[in-house]
Amino acid sequence: MSPVLVYVAIAVALCWITVYWRKRNIVKEKLKWIKEVPGLPLLGNSLEFRDPKTILPNSQKYLEQNNGLFQIAIGTRPLIIASNYKFLEWLLSSTTLLEKSTDYQFLHRWLEDGILITHGPTWKRSRKILTPTFHFSILEEFVTKFDKSIKTLVNLLSKEVDKDSIDIQLFMKNYTLDVICETAMGVDIDAQLNPESQYVKAVDAMCSIVVERAFSLLKMNDFIYRFTEEFKKETKYLEYLHSISNSVIEKKKQKLSDRETDKTDEVGRKKRTAFLDLLLKYNDVNGQNLSDKFIREQVDTIMFAGHDTTAMALCFILHCLSNHADEQERAYLEIKEICENTDVISYSDLQNLKYLELVIKESLRLYPSVPIYSRRINKEVIYDGDKILPEGVTIAICAYAVNRNPEVFKEPDKFIPERFLDSDIKPFSYLPFSAGPRNCIGQKFAMLEMKTTLVKLLLNFEILPAIPEHKLIISAETVLKSKNGFRIRLKRRKRAKKCYQNILATEVRETVDLSVKEDSSEQNVFSSIADERSSSTENYAFINEVQKRDLKEEINNWEIELGELREDEEHSEDIVNAEKNTKLKRKALSLILKMITYVLLVFLPVFLLLWMWITEKRLKDTSKYMKNVPGPKPTFPLGNMLDFAAGSKVYLKVIERYMKQYGDTIIVHDGCFSWLVVTIDYEFTEYLYSSTTHIDKSDQYNLFYGWLGDGLLTSTGTKWKKHRKAITPSFHFSILQQFIEIFENVGNNLITKLESEEGKDSVEISKIISLYALDVICEAAMGVKVNALEGKESDYIKHIKQMCSVFVTRAFSPLGEQFYPFTSTCYKEKESLKVIHRYIENVISQRKEERQKGSLSDKKKNSESDGIKKRLAFLDLLLDLKIDGQPLSMRDLRDEVNTFMFEGHDTTASAIMFCLFMLANNPEVQKKAVAEQHDIFGEDCSNATATFSNFNEMKYLDLVIKETLRLYPSVPFYARKLAEDVELKGTIYPKGMRIVLIPFLMHRNPKYFKDPEQFIPERFEDKSKRLPSYAYTPFSAGARNCIGQKFAVLEMLSVVSKVLRKYELLPAKPKHELQLASETILISKNGVRISFRKRL
Structure with missing residues (x-):
């Protein structure tokens, strides 16, 4: 056998063993x-x-x-x-x-x-x-x-x-x-x-x-x-x-x-x-x-x-x-x-x-x-x-x-x-x-x-x-x-x-x-055959003895070779010649390689055949239930992955093409032995969203486990239910009011940042808005100002950005999870997680220490003379929680803060930048939104400070945000894993099947939205024409909907209102066409470009 093939086999075996033991x-x-x-x-x-x-x-x-x-x-x-x-x-x-x-x-x-x-x-x-x-x-x-x-x-x-x-x-x-x-x-x-x-x-x-x-x-x-x-x-x-x-x-x-x-x-x-x-x-x-x-x-x-x-x-x-x-x-x-x-x-x-x-x-x-x-x-x-x-x-x-x-x-x-x-x-x-x-x-x-x-x-x-x-x-x-x-x-x-x-x-x-x-x-x-009865119990002891004998023979062979090696080693003590010492080492290395090669040649083919047979059998068992579900024909060995080879910018287009060709529910093969169901069928969507059984996220969410642990996004079962119930009151409107001051302060920093961009023909806003959202979420979640907008990039901010990049790279890597531990991306993830976890745990420890010393309560008393309570961070709310009579552990606190950071950062930034882009390219809509701002704050409103009641008055701007999220939902797809077999429309979908729901396509379905490609905020105004409950799901729906959606909408109202009152938004020159890409969130591959002109 070629040495190259042997070493390849060794490498593959080591990779598998490493991944297997990692999972174990x-x-x-x-x-x-x-x-x-x-x-x-x-x-x-x-x-x-x-x-x-x-x-x-x-x-x-x-x-x-x-x-x-x-x-x-x-x-x-x-x-x-x-x-x-x-x-x-x-x-x-x-x-x-x-x-x-x-x-x-x-x-x-x-x-x-x-x-x-x-x-x-x-x-x-x-x-x-x-x-x-x-x-x-x-x-x-x-x-x-x-x-x-x-x-x-x-x-x-x-x-x-x-x-x-x-x-x-x-x-x-x-x-x-x-x-x-x-x-x-x-x-x-x-x-x-x-x-x-x-x-x-x-x-x-x-x-x-x-x-x-x-x-x-x-x-x-x-x-x-x-x-x-x-x-x-x-x-x-x-x-x-x-x-x-x-x-x-x-x-x-x-x-x-x-x-x-x-x-x-x-x-x-x-x-x-x-x-x-x-x-x-x-x-x-x-x-x-x-x-x-x-x-x-x-x-x-x-x-x-x-x-x-x-x-x-x-x-x-x-x-x-x-x-x-x-x-x-x-x-x-x-x-x-x-x-x-x-x-x-x-x-x-x-x-x-x-x-x-x-x-x-x-x-x-x-x-x-x-x-x-x-x-x-x-x-x-x-x-x-x-x-x-x-x-x-x-x-x-x-x-x-x-x-x-x-x-x-x-x-x-x-x-x-x-x-x-x-x-x-x-x-x-x-x-x-x-x-x-x-x-x-x-x-x-x-x-x-x-x-x-x-x-x-x-x-x-x-x-x-x-x-x-x-x-x-x-x-x-x-x-x-x-x-x-x-x-x-x-x-x-x-x-x-x-x-x-x-x-x-x-x-x-x-x-x-x-x-x-x-x-x-x-x-x-029953009267057919009456042969002489023989014992049905096989002589297991005999089989066992044969196995022992074969194993003993193999051990004896190795002992002979090792014995020869020991003899050589004994002789080498009397030989000072360096060349013979080198020969001894080579012989030892040769024996080790021989042993490894023997093991691999025997077990690797058996394992591969066994794995392929088991997987094929499992898929055949599954396919007999789902033979009625249409979809593109897979090709060996990549399934339908060649259609997606151009990257994340074609994912939504390819799925849309499939659905036009095969129907609202399809099977897509994401490999030779793996598949998933993609659907925009309303009945299927309604069943999953309303289910209290199928609430587990699909296996892709395991990518987040290192960072988010058992936070609300990734946890399951009893823990998720208890934490969800305990944390939900933290997003009550009375609590959310405390965060408005953060929105206002960071929003003012954003306005200052945009002053240097005013008058330019084209400004790429995605990075600026992302930094704004990062400043907001850090202060709201942890009570810590990171000043990302000011360009003061700490190690924490650097590694938060790196983790977001790691997710995108890992999610769409052709190598798969088996080889991930051997990639440079894995090294970067471990490096970033050390920094992020250490930073969060230090913040938590400091916050606990302050509370124990009573310094926080003293500050509250000092600030309550005017009847307004001192603002608390999300972390403070978590520290006050008790589940089953016990406070959250350090690990639980860290996981929930990290989850809030992740879910409240890029998702909100994506929604804000798309909203600003749509306003810039739809002047009539922008004109109505600005008029509403004047009605609320007066004509000279560029420097006005908004209150919670002001946001409740922004009815039209709320419609604008809803329409933006219809066309550009921050999370363009959600995935669930079936907890048990499900029968719908005569088809049985087996337990463990991954189901992908596509709100991006559901929101553009002409059955529910007339002229779906047009930006028409007024479509949400007529409440007499109620949409089906699950036709519009920008924040998911059902038991696992986004817990922070009210926080997100409040933040969007605040920043969009502030920008509109200060600047007129105009299309970029030359006109900018978005290149949408479905990654962990919906983004534009070529950025989001508009221009700003200060209002008079």
Whole structure:
């Protein structure tokens, strides 16, 4: 291989590693409030938590040490493990943090969009449809369905009576499989009598494959997994399982009409209905049936979720009863009293078994069927005021540890059913079926099945400890299991001989016979293949040994070469010749390069292929939802970026051209594997602006994080809501009045500055206005005069300007974020941020010190003699704020001041310069605006001082500003990231999609503005012709509109009024044509040129 290619590969790998670790460090920084368990480089804590038998003991140990909350790393991926009540109450009761973790992806090929693993609108729809199918009136019908399977189970267990030890695990698994097949699909598979059937084998094998993938670092990777034998087996099993489900659904559908005409049996009772029948008969609000795919996904999900979980629960209950004779006897006596003389157990009988229910609850407390639930944080959120949980982090909820919390359950490791007589147990301190919106939908069904089963077993058998005594080896897999099985001993009760002699009353037997006869065609589907059953659990230990052997061989090879190097080094001690020392160094360098090259050649291609495959798959999954959204055809590898190659001055023109060609909502590809939706569709715009869910800014706003941190512009979740609520009163008109003096003083400085420009044919005003806005915002935000207009450029001003330049360069750099850390721009940003943050923090500290000494309050008293309070800066208002009873931290203060500086500087400057330009080029409008000024201040008004009431009288000038912002909105586009799937006009826009709203184009839409390119302030005068709420959004709209818009309009009124009263504004000579460019704000690439003439 060419050395050049090797070094390029090394450079690319190092770049990727640097960027990856940078992002990883950002996540670690945000999670520093959670105690981290130290791990190994690259592997993290994978080895410690690899064995399913040690997961729960290790988790319990660290949870006890860290108040129920700690984090580990699986490889390099952070994982939070939790049992803390306050944290779980917040997490599980959330209606937004509902997404299951990526670990559930291993089930996707089997269950697809089944209710267990789907999320967003799809999950909500599924949950809404399925919930009524678990109503008690439906569950009541299922009670009699359990009976045939229980009879078979009792008969099989009768053959095991009086043995010293039997493992009940396989009995329970096959029994629950029989039950779930009959209740879910209305089909008897007789798994208990035919454990070798292909269907039983396929279900069992799929469960084993899922478990193995979850605990294999290699096989959990989809790309690598595709090349394994398990993938081939999974594909074969899934083809069979899906074909069975589809076949049963089809046959059921064909018989549905016959069943509708024959709903009752000979004695007038309704025939029992399977879960599948309920779905086939379901009609949505539009009268449409559910699709076969949807039905199959839900049936397969019920099959999976209702099989092993209930089987293991029954095994643990029987184990507990075998070792607690008193509790078993009490449960037996209760059952005997209620059910002994009843051949068929009724639903009401089961509800009366109160003590048996306590036994089940206590067993599920000690041994929850699902010991760990997990959630994925789908967007960055704030917990408990200021604790950040970054997007993408997985949280594992350790129900096993929650249920054994000694603060909630006294003597937590003891089996005490009576503890549940206490009704004061908190809802999130006991999690046998999860909790919150995503709790187990079938928990009532499971309880009913367990109760029915235990009634029949306890009436027939006494459950005794195995001989010798059996100790469980607990293992946390997809469900909680015992690695060494569940061994008990059975002794037949005296009354058991007659228990099943008349187990079925005549009419019940007839009903069952009819049901079996009726479903014979479905049963034929299951009688196809009965091969010899083989173990579905692969020899993971063997695979692991092979991996260890290969790794050992590689290490040995390196040790040989390093050994040779050491020998050379030993010889070199006796050689003083410099040439040989140089040779030794070269050999060492050569070995190091060889090692690096080997690593890169092996891992870099794999990583690149894996990344491309994952990205392509993700985009294909996304594209299937959005195939109806038009847009320009992308070209490899840049997407549509060539159309934008001319830079920011063409962005708006290109988008406008696209929309004229493809419509108001389009897809634009901003790379080979990346795209975004751009829209000016009013319905879409209204939906996003008015939403309280989709309020997160898009990923582009991450560019501001270094400067603005978690200020109002960039923060999300609870923190944003609390800060927004607390800061909003700071912009009340009574507060804004205090800033008018700043506007006036700095405005006078601007007038003085413009005197030197008077009479010139052409004056470029953008720099002057920018300095004016900077002076205003510094004094208003921090109470500090920087005198930027006077040319006294401090380090702070210099670096504020440099940061604005950095944003523009970074936002439109073709290199992308991966290479940004290696650019000179990144160096400039770090340099500027040090200066800016240090300056702001010094100002904050000085201000705090003044307040503590009381100097500020003394000044207030001295200045209140005339009834006017001393002017406060925005910083003072922040220092007075308290959120959750606590003052803002230094970091919070700095972030909010920086945000106010950024949002209130260039945006206002842009609006002012465009307003002056439009007045200069529209003399009739200017004439009306000046006449209004004379009406307010009198004819000789050039040196008048404006008050707040004067600004309220400037009705026409306010129209001029509104019309300027219509044509030239300071922020020409806003971007949002969808928090969940959104369906609009028949198209599903997936979660995470970036949506760009373009007020620049919306404001020029002839549907809402007649002659949209004309400057007509009067269009805003007629209030009878009200605009749609979201057709005009110069300050954004909805929950995340600009908090400082009143401040901005007041500043604009002040400065434009002052300039108009002093100067007549004229077009530049030669006439100046704006070259608009959409950067972080709307600017003119060639500046903004007008001329000034002093008014007489």
